[in-house]
Amino acid sequence: MSSKKPTVYDVAKEAGVSIASVSRALRKPESVRPATRELIDRAIERLGYVPSGSAQSLAARRTGVIGLFMSNLDELDDLQDFTLSSVDDARVKIDPTHHTDYHRNDSLYYDQVLRGCELETWRRGLSLMVNLGLDRNEKGLTQLAGEMAGKVDGLIVMARSVPDSTLEFLKRRVPVVMVADAPSDNEAGYDLVRVSNRKGMRKLVQHLIDTHHVDDFAYIAGPDDSPDNHKRYVGFCEGLRSRDINPETVPIYRAGFSFTVARTITLDMVTRHKIPRALVCANDQMALGVCKALTDSNIRIPQDVIVTGFDGIKESETNAPRITTVSQPMRNLGRAAVSTMVQRLENPDAEPYAIELPVTLLLRESSEGEISKKRPATNI
Amino acid sequence: MSSKKPTVYDVAKEAGVSIASVSRALRKPESVRPATRELIDRAIERLGYVPSGSAQSLAARRTGVIGLFMSNLDELDDLQDFTLSSVDDARVKIDPTHHTDYHRNDSLYYDQVLRGCELETWRRGLSLMVNLGLDRNEKGLTQLAGEMAGKVDGLIVMARSVPDSTLEFLKRRVPVVMVADAPSDNEAGYDLVRVSNRKGMRKLVQHLIDTHHVDDFAYIAGPDDSPDNHKRYVGFCEGLRSRDINPETVPIYRAGFSFTVARTITLDMVTRHKIPRALVCANDQMALGVCKALTDSNIRIPQDVIVTGFDGIKESETNAPRITTVSQPMRNLGRAAVSTMVQRLENPDAEPYAIELPVTLLLRESSEGEISKKRPATNI
DNA sequence: GAAACAATTGTATGCGCTTACATCTGCTTT
DNA sequence: AAAGCAGATGTAAGCGCATACAATTGTTTC
Known part of the structure; x- marks a missing residue:
């Protein structure tokens, strides 16, 4: 140099x-x-x-950078100090159950949204700044977010990654696009990008009732503070009501989107002989946990119990049996978020945008039984 | 606002x-x-x-941002124009083989390195700017990289993501840390973060020979322009020589790190009855392709053929049989890259750094046969 | 209580670029 | 050939902050 x-x-x-x-x-x-x-x-x-990007941004009053804020609370634990040290040899280990470091809840979901954001910012000649938002306390988080806000033209925020107060603070500084389903009390001045959680879940339930004559459900719910989780439940209830089933009669179990918790809950159901005909889960992780528990208890899927998920993560496809799920266009969520942000920046005074992306109901073995691999995909 | x-x-x-x-x-x-x-x-x-981040950076002459440049050539194909359009309903499809959008070569590898970078920049109070470097032609790529270089204090570049000329250009502007094994002709003025490709592969080969008495190998190689691929092959040869086997006698097949190509090549081997005792692959993707071909041909792993990979991606663990592989600390690669960059920034005139991270040889069913799930991990 | 000094605060400049405005070119028009 | 004009270029004023240096205030010493 x-x-x-x-x-x-x-x-x-x-x-x-x-x-x-x-x-x-x-x-x-x-x-x-x-x-x-x-x-x-x-x-x-x-x-x-x-x-110099700094000088350009300062003079032109725009940075050409869009920020992506996503949090990852589960990740904190493995975060010891990292120091560089040369190790001279390769270790060898027999590996009965090797746990590599990439098993994170929602990992795939976040990864895909991130990738979508990258893609779209690139296509538009912008840059993307990523922030994990890993701080424990709200003060630190607000500070972190503030620093970021000073460096970008706009901020894309993943659901549940910042508390409302922080969001409020951010909105004063830069345009915010939220990736989440709408909270029950409508928006609060930022744009929204979401998927058809409600419609997807409703369609799924209706299919189970109409095609498989299910009339005995249980619902495995996610965390209460997730708007997406909420909307999925609303869709679930709608589906039931549309077929004259009273949602009140359906037991709800809360498993916080967690594989492990869902598994435990299911095992408990098994012991108590309280297994319904269909277990509808608010996300795939939990559906996987449910399947694990059932399979380990020698309960057949779907002959004895139908299991469904939501998201369409890769594991839902590699699992045996493959899991019927509602697939979200995760990458397009990211792209839509960036596109929305660009529109917002071009048009600061427009009404709040609310983009809704369609989902696809994927019928697979966990509800349908054997599916011929030969038959091409069909739209119904 | x-x-x-x-x-x-x-x-x-x-x-x-x-x-x-x-x-x-x-x-x-x-x-x-x-x-x-x-x-x-x-x-x-x-x-x-x-x-204002711009003003701060301009006045302080530093941005507090580190850039990560990674390329993704395979991704270009699915990149049609994305437009926002509200779709009103959820589609339903029977799903014999649903291909969601996240099947990318090296996907997991990149994701993990990225995550490591995020983590470490966050820990140090810095920001991370990500760039896919998706441009087709070199001109565009250089321009892209240049734009990024103007916005960051330093640039972390993944192996093979930019041509040498672009790299040369970047080095004039900002410090560069390369995530890749060293090219044969030593460094060219940037820092290097790599894993023990050579040692890992050597150890693997020695294990196969010493424990399983393999004396009949074939090697499935990656692309010629990958330094990591090269070093793995060097390690492979070293391992053979150390046990008095002449590497010249071992056939090499080039499959460019690709699942599909590896699968095709293997099927071809099967037809020609040219199957060796052990198929050593330069990465996991290819090992998975090899396994697929063998399994489909009713050849037993590892009884008939031993298969090994390299990287330690998740699929190597979920595959049946699980694949013996050399696991890279992918996330730590990212963290090391950021740490190295920070050191470089603090000490602009220091000698080029070269960090080498250790790998772990994971012995699993594709080489060892049945492994008791009960037995805890053992270091040898 | 005044001098001597340390701790704070204010003033002014520049970081490298964009852009409104002024100036200058080279043409066209009559 | 002079005037008029559009296009090209130059000049200068910030953009919002950090920081050297100057000015001020507070504190300590004898």
Whole structure:
């Protein structure tokens, strides 16, 4: 690296023009004569000039960066200090149950949304700044979010990753797009990107009733503070009512989106001989936990019990049996979030946007029994 | 959102102090009297002030942002224009083989490294900017990378994500940390973070020979331009030589880290009756492809053929049989990269760093046969 | 209680760029 | 050939903050 980074002034001098021309040649090349543009391009090349993003942002009043804020509370535990140290050898271990470090709840969901955001920001010539929002206390979190807010044009916030007060604070500074289903009391001044949780779950329930004549349900719910979880339950109830089943009669078990908790609960059901015909879960993780418990108890799926999930994560597909689920367009959620943010930035005073992405009900072995692998996908 | 974002000047006026004091109260609070600090804090709170990252960076000559550049060439195909459109219903489909959108080569590897970077930047109070580097042509890629370079203090670059010329260009502007094994001709002025590819593969081969008396190998190699792939092959050869087997006699098949190609190649081997005792693959994806082909041909693993991989991705663990592999500390790779970058920034003139992280040889069913799930992990 | 000094605070400058406005070119028009 | 004009270029004023240096206040010493 040479002594000092070149600036517009250096380029201007090298090319024998003014700094304004240099800036223009970069910003809107058509506004500068081809000859001088050539001159400037050469100078830039010769000096290896790269404009300072900070200065650009400061002068232009926009950064071209969109922030993505997602939290990950489960992750905190394994976060010891990391120090660099050369280790000289490869260890060998017999591996009965090796737990690598990537087993995180919602991991796939977050990863996919993130990837969608990356994709879309890239497509639009923007940059993406990612933040885990890993702080324990609210003060730290607000501070963290504030720092980020100072560096971006807008902030995409994943559901449940910041408390309301922090959100309130952020909204004062930058536009916010929330990735979550709408809270019951409608929006509070930010844009929303969500999936059809309600409709998806309703359709699923109706299918179970109409096709499989299920009239004996149990519902495995997620955490109370998740708007998505809430909307799925609402859809569940709607489905039941539309077929004249009273939702009040259906037992609800809360498993907080957790594999383990769902498994435990199910085992408990088994011991108490309280197994319904169909176990509808608010997400796939829990459905997997339920399946594990049932399989371990020698209960057949779906002959004895039908199990369904929600999300469409990869495990729902690799599990045996594969799990009937409502698949979310996770990556498109990210893309939609970025697109929405861009619209918001172009149009600061527009009404709050509320984007709803469709879901797909995937009927698989955990509800349908054997499915011919030959038959092509069919829309109903 | 109120009319205009407040600045230091607003805060200073509100608190009745000078802007210098405001800045100091934020930067080094101990250098300002508690009373005035209180005054300023209140004003900040009242105005909802958040410092402008651009201005801070410009004045302080550092951004506090680290860039992560990773490429993803396979992804380009599914990248159609994305437009927002409200769809009103949930679709239903029977799902014989549903392919969701997250099946990408190296996906898990990248995800984990990314996560490690996030973690470590967060721990150090920095921000992370992510870039897919998805451009097709080199010109665009250099431009993309240049834009990023203008916004960050340093750039972490994943192996094979940018051509050498672009790298050369970047190095002139910002410190670069490369996540990859060393190229054969030693470094070129940037720092390196890598895993013990060579040692890991050597150990694996020695194990196969010593414990399972394998003397008949085939090697499934990755792409030629991958330094990691290269080093793994070197380790493979070392292992053979150390047990008096001539590497020249071992056939090499190139499958470019691809599941499909590896599968095809293996099927071909089967048809030609050229199956060796052990198939050593340069990564897990290929090992999975090999297993698929063998299983479909009713060849038993490991009784008939031993298969091994490299990386330790999740599929290697969920596959049946689970695959013996060399597990990389993927997340720690990311953390190490960030740590190295921080050191580099603190010490611009130090010699190039070269961090090597240890790998773990995981012996599983694809080479060992039945492994008791009860037995705890053992270090040898 | 005044001098001497340390702790705080204020003033002014510059970080590198964008952009409104002024100036200058090279043409076209009559 | 002079005037008029659009296009190209230059000039200068910030953008919001950090910080060196100057000015001020508070504290200690004898």
